[in-house]
Each structure stands twice: as structure tokens, then as C-alpha cells.
Amino acid sequence: MACRLEEIAEIGDYVEYEILGRSVVVVRTGPQTVKAYHNACRHRGMRLVQGRGNAANGFVCPFHGWCWNTDGSNRFVFAPNLFKKDQLEDADLRLRECRLETWGGCAFINFDDEAPPLRASLEPFATYHDAFRVEQMRAESWLSCVLPVNWKLACEAFMEGYHATQTHPQLLARSVKRGYGAGTDTVGFTDPDDVVGSSIYFMKVLSEGMGNGMIHTKDIAVAEDLKAMPLPSDPMQAIVEWNTKLNAEIVRRSHDAGIPMPDLNQLVATGHVSSVNYGFPHYYLLPVYGNAAAYRVRPLGPEETLFEIWTTTLMPEGARHVPPRAPTQMAWDDPRWPDVVRQDFANLPRQQGGLRSPGFDAMRLSGEVEGLISNYHRVIDGYLAGRSHAEILPNLSQVSGGIDAPIRPIAWKGEAGARKTGRADRSRDAGGPEKPARRSRARSAAKSSRAGAPGKRGSKKRR
Numbered sequence: 168m169a170c171r172l173e174e175i176a177e178i179g180d181y182v183e184y185e186i187l188g189r190s191v192v193v194v195r196t197g198p199q200t201v202k203a204y205h206n207a208c209r210h211r212g213m214r215l216v217q218g219r220g221n222a223a224n225g226f227v228c229p230f231h232g233w234c235w236n237t238d239g240s241n242r243f244v245f246a247p248n249l250f251k252k253d254q255l256e257d258a259d260l261r262l263r264e265c266r267l268e269t270w271g272g273c274a275f276i277n278f279d280d281e282a283p284p285l286r287a288s289l290e291p292f293a294t295y296h297d298a299f300r301v302e303q304m305r306a307e308s309w310l311s312c313v314l315p316v317n318w319k320l321a322c323e324a325f326m327e328g329y330h331a332t333q334t335h336p337q338l339l340a341r342s343v344k345r346g347y348g349a350g351t352d353t354v355g356f357t358d359p360d361d362v363v364g365s366s367i368y369f370m371k372v373l374s375e376g377m378g379n380g381m382i383h384t385k386d387i388a389v390a391e392d393l394k395a396m397p398l399p400s401d402p403m404q405a406i407v408e409w410n411t412k413l414n415a416e417i418v419r420r421s422h423d424a425g426i427p428m429p430d431l432n433q434l435v436a437t438g439h440v441s442s443v444n445y446g447f448p449h450y451y452l453l454p455v456y457g458n459a460a461a462y463r464v465r466p467l468g469p470e471e472t473l474f475e476i477w478t479t480t481l482m483p484e485g486a487r488h489v490p491p492r493a494p495t496q497m498a499w500d501d502p503r504w505p506d507v508v509r510q511d512f513a514n515l516p517r518q519q520g521g522l523r524s525p526g527f528d529a530m531r532l533s534g535e536v537e538g539l540i541s542n543y544h545r546v547i548d549g550y551l552a553g554r555s556h557a558e559i560l561p562n563l564s565q566v567s568g569g570i571d572a573p574i575r576p577i578a579w580k581g582e583a584g585a586r587k588t589g590r591a592d593r594s595r596d597a598g599g600p601e602k603p604a605r606r607s608r609a610r611s612a613a614k615s616s617r618a619g620a621p622g623k624r625g626s627k628k629r630r
């Protein structure tokens with residue numbers, strides 16, 4: 168994900184996106200059109216832009232002043248008589264375009280022109296979030312930090328809710344007595360007041376803990392107004408009725424305010440209940456009511472990761488809103504981070520350190536709820552092994568979606584399907600294409616994990 172489209176709202180607005188030494192400029196060329204160019208002057212390679220700005224008057228290279236229009240065509244060469252004619256042919260002077268597609272209010276780039284379309288690569292994640300109308304959500308805050316860990320470790324910290332009991336005890340203090348995964352009888356409510364009290368408590372703690380992300384203060388205000396409503400004496404019925412009425416009231420008030428809120432009870436009825444979802448390779452959306460937090464995870468080096476968090480929400484249609492133009496940068500351990508995020512970040516450098524210990528040889532994943540960590544590593548292994556896009560695409564749909572997923576089959580055809588790229592040699596260093604024997608070991612590991620067998624590996628980590 169290279170930028171949110173609202174960052175480049177005006178024609179000519181551009182933003183530079185950097186990843187692992189490559190720089191791309193994403194620019195709005197029209198009300199509905201956005202393009203990306205490799206950020207290198209066609210004269211002698213200078214980066215044309217840094218940061219963000221508006222190029223309505225073109226991109227002017229600071230070195231010798233050559234200039235390009237936002238459609239990529241060259242508009243000016245200083246002293247062209249000093250060059251041969253065939254050095255300055257229009258088609259050859261154009262800025263080199265980088266593949267760009269849009270979805271969910273964001274621009275995504277891809278350095279691989281042969282990769283499948285973005286939309287197909289992001290399913291079922293994309294369709295799931297269309298139902299929440301994430302494309303229409305607007306950013307209210309944008310924070311970033313550099314974490315001293317591998318980018319995959321940062322991603323994995325959000326792939327399961329299993330850590331919540333220990334890492335975020337405040338989220339469970341009232342609503343769940345025995346903790347995540349302790350069985351079905353975990354609610355422990357005794358009466359409707361407890362249902363309402365726990366619900367509002369949870370909404371407040373999550374809202375504060377996510378910096379007004381996921382749950383918004385406007386949702387809490389609705390819940391506070393409803394808290395005196397009569398509910399059935401049976402706590403389980405009370406939970407259902409409370410949530411149904413709260414959803415309906417949030418929708419009603421939103422529509423009165425011109426906010427394009429989807430029918431929240433319809434979303435629940437159609438299974439849209441996962442509030443933390445992963446979009447391979449480096450994007451997360453956390454939708455609740457008419458809001459979503461978004462994470463973008465970017466490697467800066469082997470053990471250095473740029474982590475960014477947006478809070479976004481649906482606003483009245485046509486409302487004037489100025490989104491944050493740049494992230495507020497903080498240290499990963501800055502006490503100003505909202506509680507939940509700070510708790511997640513605090514685990515990461517310790518885990519990265521532990522991975523190097525001779526006392527650690529492999530992760531021991533729950534095949535029930537930590538399977539996504541295994542699944543996405545096996546997809547990454549497929550890329551490293553030079554597997555064809557046709558093989559990778561169906562496997563992508565096994566990883567982009569809700570967290571807490573079980574281990575799923577990641578299916579590869581025979582070695583003949585591998586793409587012929589120079590990466591094959593490197594991938595062997597990293598473990599290489601899966602041999603049949605390894606595949607069967609992986610399957611039996613998955614089975615063992617599902618059965619909860621002690622001492623078996625869910626996924627071997629290779630870093």
C-alpha cells in the first residue's frame with residue numbers, strides 16, 4: 168500500500184513511497200486517476216521528488232532543471248541543442264511508470280508487471296471490507312514508529328488474539344472471566360446490567376487503547392444513551408438484544424447525520440464479525456461499526472520495520488475534512504502510544520532477541536488459532552522459491568482475511584511450475600522449494616498442531 172488516496176486529494180498532489188531503497192512517486196492526475204512513476208530523473212537518475220507536494224506545474228529535477236508533466240511526458244530539457252536528437256525522443260524521455268491499482272481508498276503499487284490483479288490478490292479481504300465501506304472512510308490520525316524487529320515478526324504480532332489475555336489484560340477484565348480460548352463458558356455474566364456494563368467498559372478500553380481507532384467516541388456516546396433500556400433477564404438473550412439495538416441505533420443516528428453507515432445488523436447476519444484482518448503482504452484493517460484502524464508494515468532492513476497506524480471513520484457525505492498529511496513519528500516505546508498498541512510493540516524486541524537464542528529452534532504454533540503465521544510463511548516461501556503466479560494466487564486467498572485462522576493447506580504443484588528467475592538460488596539458501604518429503608512433514612506437523620500434540624512443530628521459522 169503506497170498511500171491513502173485522500174493524501175493526494177488535489178490534482179497534482181504527489182507522495183513519495185519508499186521501500187527497501189526503491190522510491191516511487193504516486194501522483195493524482197485527475198479527479199479519478201492516479202499514477203505512479205519510478206522516482207528517477209531520465210537525465211542522470213536524480214530522485215525527482217522527496218516527500219510530498221503538488222506537481223501541478225510539473226516535476227522539476229533539482230539537478231539540471233529538466234521537467235515532466237504529471238502524465239509522465241517530458242515538458243522541458245535545458246539547452247536541448249547540447250544533445251543528439253535520438254537522446255531526447257518523447258517516448259524514451261517519459262517517466263517510467265510503475266504499476267498502480269487502487270482499492271479501499273488506497274493506492275497500491277507493484278514492481279511486478281506480471282503479478283495478478285490487486286483485487287484478485289487481496290481476496291477475500293477486499294470483498295469483506297467493501298461491506299464496511301472502508302473506501303469511504305477518512306483518516307483522523309496517523310502515527311508511525313520504527314520497530315527494531317524483522318517486518319514479519321511485526322506482522323505476526325497481530326495474527327492471533329491468543330495473546331490478548333496476557334498482553335492486553337485490561338480488554339478482558341470485565342467481559343471474560345477465564346480468558347481467551349478457555350472454553351465456551353467464558354462470558355460469566357449474571358444479569359443484563361452486567362452485560363451492558365461490560366459492553367460499555369470494553370468499548371471504552373478498546374477505544375482508548377487504540378487511540379480512538381476501531382471503536383469511536385461517537386459509538387460510545389450511543390451506547391451510553393441506550394444503557395437504561397430494558398433487556399431480557401437471560402444474560403445470553405440480553406447480549407444479543409443489546410448488540411442488535413446498539414447496532415441499529417448507531418446506524419439510525421449515522422444516517423440522520425448523513426454518514427453512509429452500512430446496515431450493521433446485516434453485516435453481523437452475513438458473518439462480518441472479524442475485527443482484525445490481514446491483507447497480504449503488509450496491510451491490516453480492523454473494522455468495527457463505521458470505523459477501521461489500518462496498519463502498514465514496511466521493512467527498512469533485516470531487523471528494522473516501519474510500522475504505521477491510521478484511525479479512519481465514516482464521515483457525513485460531502486463533509487470537509489483535512490486528513491493528516493504525514494504521520495506523527497514516535498519511538499516504538501514512547502509512552503504516548505495508546506495502551507493496546509504500546510503493549511503489542513513492547514513484546515516485539517524481546518521476541519526478536521529470543522529468536523536468536525540457542526534455546527529456541529522453532530515456533531510451536533496452535534494449529535487452531537495461530538495457523539495464519541504458518542500459512543503466510545509458506546506463501547512467502549513460494550515467492551522465494553520462484554513459484555508461478557498461477558500457483559501463488561489461490562494460496563494468497565488462504566492468508567488474506569481474518570486472524571485466528573487454523574493451519575490451512577498451502578498447495579504447490581510440482582517443481583516444474585516454478586518460475587525461472589534468478590531468485591531460485593537464493594531461495595535454496597532460505598530453505599528452497601519444498602520437496603515432497605518436506606510437504607508431508609508439514610502436513611503431519613499441521614495435523615499434530617491441530618490435535619494439540621505437545622512438542623510438535625507448527626511451523627519452522629526461517630530467517
Ligand code: FES
Binds near residue numbers: 208
Ligand atoms: S539529473 Fe535530472 S536534470 Fe539532470
Ligand SMILES: [Fe+2]
Binds near residue numbers: 334
Ligand atoms: Fe495485541
